[in-house]
Amino acid sequence: xxxxxxxxxxxxxxxxxxxxxxxxxxxxxxxxxxxxxxxxxxxxxxxxxxxxxxxxxxxxxxxxxxxxxxxxxxxxxxxxxxxxxxxxxxxxxxxxxxxxxxxxxxxxxxxxxxxxxxxxxxxxxxxxxxxxxxxxxxxxxxxxxxxxxxxxxxxxxxxxxxxxxxxxxxxxxxxxxxxxxxxxxxxxxxxxxxxxxxxxxxxxxxxxxxxxxxxxxxxxxxxxxxxxxxxxxxxxxxxxxxxxxxxxxxxxxxxxxxxxxxxxxxxxxxxxxxxxxxxxxxxxxxxxxxxxxxxxxxxxxxxxxxxxxxxxxxxxxxxxxxxxxxxxxxxxxxxxxxxxxxxxxxxxxxxxxxxxxxxxxxxxxxxxxxxxxxxxxxxxxxxxxxxxxxxxxxxxxxxxxxxxxxxxxxxxxxxxxxxxxxxxxxxxxxxxxxxxxxxxxxxxxxxxxx
Amino acid sequence: xxxxxxxxxxxxxxxxxxxxxxxxxxxxxxxxxxxxxxxxxxxxxxxxxxxxxxxxxxxxxxxxxxxxxxxxxxxxxxxxxxxxxxxxxxxxxxxxxxxxxxxxxxxxxxxxxxxxxxxxxxxxxxxxxxxxxxxxxxxxxxxxxxxxxxxxxxxxxxxxxxxxxxxxxxxxxxxxxxxxxxxxxxxxxxxxxxxxxxxxxxxxxxxxxxxxxxxxxxxxxxxxxxxxxxxxxxxxxxxxxxxxxxxxxxxxxxxxxxxxxxxxxxxxxxxxxxxxxxxxxxxxxxxxxxxxxxxxxxxxxxxxxxxxxxxxxxx
Ligand code: B12
Ligand code: SF4
Numbered sequence: 001x002x003x004x005x006x007x008x009x010x011x012x013x014x015x016x017x018x019x020x021x022x023x024x025x026x027x028x029x030x031x032x033x034x035x036x037x038x039x040x041x042x043x044x045x046x047x048x049x050x051x052x053x054x055x056x057x058x059x060x061x062x063x064x065x066x067x068x069x070x071x072x073x074x075x076x077x078x079x080x081x082x083x084x085x086x087x088x089x090x091x092x093x094x095x096x097x098x099x100x101x102x103x104x105x106x107x108x109x110x111x112x113x114x115x116x117x118x119x120x121x122x123x124x125x126x127x128x129x130x131x132x133x134x135x136x137x138x139x140x141x142x143x144x145x146x147x148x149x150x151x152x153x154x155x156x157x158x159x160x161x162x163x164x165x166x167x168x169x170x171x172x173x174x175x176x177x178x179x180x181x182x183x184x185x186x187x188x189x190x191x192x193x194x195x196x197x198x199x200x201x202x203x204x205x206x207x208x209x210x211x212x213x214x215x216x217x218x219x220x221x222x223x224x225x226x227x228x229x230x231x232x233x234x235x236x237x238x239x240x241x242x243x244x245x246x247x248x249x250x251x252x253x254x255x256x257x258x259x260x261x262x263x264x265x266x267x268x269x270x271x272x273x274x275x276x277x278x279x280x281x282x283x284x285x286x287x288x289x290x291x292x293x294x295x296x297x298x299x300x301x302x303x304x305x306x307x308x309x310x311x312x313x314x315x316x317x318x319x320x321x322x323x324x325x326x327x328x329x330x331x332x333x334x335x336x337x338x339x340x341x342x343x344x345x346x347x348x349x350x351x352x353x354x355x356x357x358x359x360x361x362x363x364x365x366x367x368x369x370x371x372x373x374x375x376x377x378x379x380x381x382x383x384x385x386x387x388x389x390x391x392x393x394x395x396x397x398x399x400x401x402x403x404x405x406x407x408x409x410x411x412x413x414x415x416x417x418x419x420x421x422x423x424x425x426x427x428x429x430x431x432x433x434x435x436x437x438x439x440x441x442x443x444x445x446x447x448x449x450x
Numbered sequence: 451x452x453x454x455x456x457x458x459x460x461x462x463x464x465x466x467x468x469x470x471x472x473x474x475x476x477x478x479x480x481x482x483x484x485x486x487x488x489x490x491x492x493x494x495x496x497x498x499x500x501x502x503x504x505x506x507x508x509x510x511x512x513x514x515x516x517x518x519x520x521x522x523x524x525x526x527x528x529x530x531x532x533x534x535x536x537x538x539x540x541x542x543x544x545x546x547x548x549x550x551x552x553x554x555x556x557x558x559x560x561x562x563x564x565x566x567x568x569x570x571x572x573x574x575x576x577x578x579x580x581x582x583x584x585x586x587x588x589x590x591x592x593x594x595x596x597x598x599x600x601x602x603x604x605x606x607x608x609x610x611x612x613x614x615x616x617x618x619x620x621x622x623x624x625x626x627x628x629x630x631x632x633x634x635x636x637x638x639x640x641x642x643x644x645x646x647x648x649x650x651x652x653x654x655x656x657x658x659x660x661x662x663x664x665x666x667x668x669x670x671x672x673x674x675x676x677x678x679x680x681x682x683x684x685x686x687x688x689x690x691x692x693x694x695x696x697x698x699x700x701x702x703x704x705x706x707x708x709x710x711x712x713x714x715x716x717x718x719x720x721x722x723x724x725x726x727x728x729x730x731x732x733x734x735x736x737x738x739x740x741x742x743x744x745x746x747x748x749x750x751x752x753x754x755x756x757x758x759x760x761x762x763x764x765x
Contacts, residue, residue, distance in 0.1 A: 119716035251457035302718025
C-alpha cells in the first residue's frame with residue numbers, strides 16, 4: 001500500500017537539516033510519497049526506519065508465480081475488495097487434483113483431458129491452469145511416479161500435495177526447478193517442509209487447522225526462515241466458514257496492511273462440498289470472494305465452462321467494456337449476393353453474432369457500428385445505435401460496394417428501428433432478424449436460401 | 451507476532467425488512483446489518499428467499515429441458531405453483547404473460563381469476579408481474595392487487611416511466627412494489643425516492659437492479675448490487691431495499707442453456723451446462739446481496755435452497 005507523506009514523515013529524523021536538498025523533512029516526505037526523490041538522499045534515516053518504510057511500500061498482497069515458462073501462473077497482487085473500485089488483476093488459478101493412488105491409465109486420461117481443454121469466449125482463451133498432485137498413497141515413490149506420468153503429458157504448473165517432507169522431496173528432485181507450489185507446511189511438519197521450499201526455491205503453501213492466528217504464525221515462521229513466496233490455506237472448507245476466512249484475510253492484508261497474511265489464498269471446494277455440482281457452487285463463491293488458487297476434485301466440461309466464464313466475468317473491468325473495432329467484417333468468403341447483417345462493437349455482442357453467422361454456413365458480411373462498446377439494447381437506449389447511426393455505418397463503410405442486393409438484417413431487439421431506417425437508407429430493405437443470435441442460422445436458412 | 455484482530459466493519463445502516471404473505475404463511479426478507487453471509491460482523495435475520503417463476507399459460511419458448519422438468523404442471527398456474535412449493539419454493543413469482551398484446555391479450559378479468567386460483571391453492575407469498583407493456587401492466591396489476599387484498603403480495607415491475615398506477619394499487623391494498631431499474635445505482639435510488647414520495651413506505655419496496663446472466667452482463671449486475679448494498683449499509687435508506695433478481699429468466703435465455711447442436715465439446719452436455727449456468731448466476735448474485743432469487747429449474751431450486759442453508763449456518 002502506498003504510504004502518504006505524513007506516514008513517511010513519522011519515520012524521518014524531523015531535524016530539517018536540508019542535506020537532502022529539501023527545505024524540510026516534511027517536504028522530503030511529500031516528495032518521497034510521490035516517488036519524486038530517493039530515500040537514500042537523506043543520510044540520517046535510521047536502518048529501522050528505512051526497513052519500515054521499505055516494508056510499507058511493498059504491495060499489500062504478494063504476487064506469487066507458480067510454474068515457469070509461458071504457462072506459468074501468477075496470482076496475488078490484488079489491491080481492492082470490490083471490483084467496482086479497481087479491476088481485479090490476476091484471475092484465480094484453477095488446478096485439477098490428481099491422486100497418486102489412481103491407476104496410471106486414469107491419471108493419463110484425466111491429464112490429457114484437462115491439458116487439452118480450451119475454449120474461446122469473447123475472443124479470449126479459457127482454460128484450467130494446472131494440476132495438484134496428491135500423495136494419497138502415502139508412498140514417496142508412487143508420488144514421484146505420478147508426477148512423472150503427468151509431466152509426460154503436460155507442462156502445466158503443479159501443486160505438490162503431501163504431508164510428508166520425504167515424499168515432497170522425491171517429487172521435487174524431479175520438478176523442483178519448475179517452481180511447483182509445495183502444499184503444505186502445517187503445525188506438524190513446518191520445519192521440514194519450509195527447508196524444502198528454501199532448498200528448491202519454490203513457493204510454499206501453509207495450512208492452519210486452528211484459525212487465522214495460527215495461519216499468521218506459520219506464515220511468519222516461513223517468512224523468517226527466508227521463504228518469500230507464500231500461499232495461504234486458512235483450513236476452512238464450508239460455504240460460510242470459507243467466505244468468512246477469505247474475507248477476513250483479504251481485509252487484513254489490504255486494509256490493515258497485515259504482513260503475515262499479505263499473500264494469495266488457496267482453496268479446496270471439493271472438500272467442502274457433498275457432490276460435484278455443489279463443488280462448482282463453492283468454487284464459484286471462491287472465484288467471486290477472494291481465492292487466488294482453486295483446486296478442483298472433479299473435472300468435466302459442463303462444469304468447467306460455466307466456472308471459467310464466471311472467472312472471466314469477475315476479472316474484467318466493469319468500467320471499460322471490451323470492444324472490437326467498428327468496420328465491415330467478413331465471415332467466410334462472402335460474395336455480392338451474401339447476407340449483410342449489422343450489430344454493435346461490444347465484444348460480447350460481436351462474438352455472439354459472428355459465431356452464429358459462421359455456424360450457419362452462410363458466408364456473410366457483418367457490419368460493426370461504433371457504439372462505444374455497448375450491447376444492442378444498451379446502446380439503443382443510450383442513443384448510440386439508432387437509425388441515424390446505423391445508416392451512417394452502412395454508408396461510412398461502403399456497404400453498397402460489397403453487396404449487389406440492398407438488404408440489411410438488423411437485430412430483432414431493435415425491430416422498432418425498421419421504419420425509420422427505411423427512411424434514412426432509401427432503396428434499402430430492412431429485414432428484422434431474430435432477437436437472439438442463436439436463432440440466426442435458422443433465420444438465414446428461412447429467408448436467404450432462395 | 452501480534453494477535454490477529456478480526457477485521458470488522460461498522461455499518462450504520464440496515465436493509466429494510468419487507469414482510470410478504472398472509473396469515474397462513476409469512477415471509478420476511480432483508481434486515482441485514484452486514485454484507486452477505488458475513489455472520490461475524492452483523493445480523494442476517496432472514497435467509498435470502500428462493501422464488502420459483504410460474505407463468506399463467508405454458509411458456510412455449512422455454513427450453514425443452516426446462517419444460518420437461520415441470521411436465522403437465524405447467525398447464526395450470528395453480529398446479530405449477532403447488533409443485534414449486536413442494537420443491538421448496540419460499541415464494542411464487544406469477545407472470546401474467548398471457549396479457550401481452552402479442553400473446554393472448556388477456557385482461558383484468560382473467561388476471562383476477564388466475565391470481566385468486568393461485569392464492570387459494572398455495573399459502574406461499576406471491577409476487578405478481580405484468581407482461582411488461584405499461585398500459586397492460588397497469589390494467590392487470592390493479593385487478594391482481596384487488597384479488598390479492600389481505601395477502602400482501604408484491605407487484606411489478608414499477609419502472610421510472612410507469613410506476614404511479616402500480617404504487618397506488620400497492621398503497622390501496624397494503625402490497626409491496628418491485629421497482630426495476632436498468633443496472634444503474636443512481637436510477638435505482640431515484641426510483642425508490644419517487645415511490646416513497648408517493649407515500650409507499652420504504653419497507654414495502656423490493657428493488658430489481660436488472661439481472662445479467664453469467665457470461666451476459668453478470669459482472670455489471672454484480673457490481674451494481676455490491677455498490678447498492680454498500681450504500682444501504684452505510685446508511686443510505688433509499689439504497690437499502692432488499693434486492694430481487696430474475697436469475698432463471700436471464701440464464702435460460704442464453705445460448706449455453708439452449709443450444710444442442712454444433713456445440714464445441716468443451717461446453718459439456720446441455721443439461722449439465724444449463725443447470726450450472728442458472729446455479730452459478732444465482733450463487734454469484736447471492737454473494738452480491740440478492741434477497742430474492744427467481745429460479746426456473748426444480749433441481750436448481752433445491753440446490754440453491756440447500757446452498758443458502760449452508761451459507762446461513764456458522765460451521
Ligand atoms: C450489462 C448491461 C449494461 C451495462 C453495459 C454493458 C455493455 N457493454 O453494453 C451498463 C451497466 C453500463 C448498462 C448501462 C445502461 N443500460 Co443496460 N443493460 C445491461 C444488461 C443487464 C445486459 C446487456 C448485455 O450485455 N447483453 C448481452 C449482449 C450480447 O446482448 P446483445 O448485444 O443484445 O446481443 C444479443 C442479441 O441482441 C443478438 N444480436 C446482437 N446483434 C445482432 C445482430 C443481428 C443481425 C441479429 C439477428 C441478432 C443480434 O445476439 C446477442 C446474443 O443473443 C441488459 C438487461 C439484460 N438482462 O439483457 C440491460 C439493458 C440493455 N440496459 C438498459 C438501459 C436502459 C441502460 C442505460 C440506458 C440506463 C441508463 N439510463 O443509464 C445505460 C446506458 C449506458 C450509457 N449511458 O452509456 C435496458 C434497455 C431498455 C430497452 N429495452 O430499451 C436494458 C434492457 C435493461 C432493462 N430491462 O431496462 N447496461
Ligand atoms: S536530509 Fe533527512 S533529516 Fe535532513 S531535512 Fe532531509 S529528510 Fe530531514
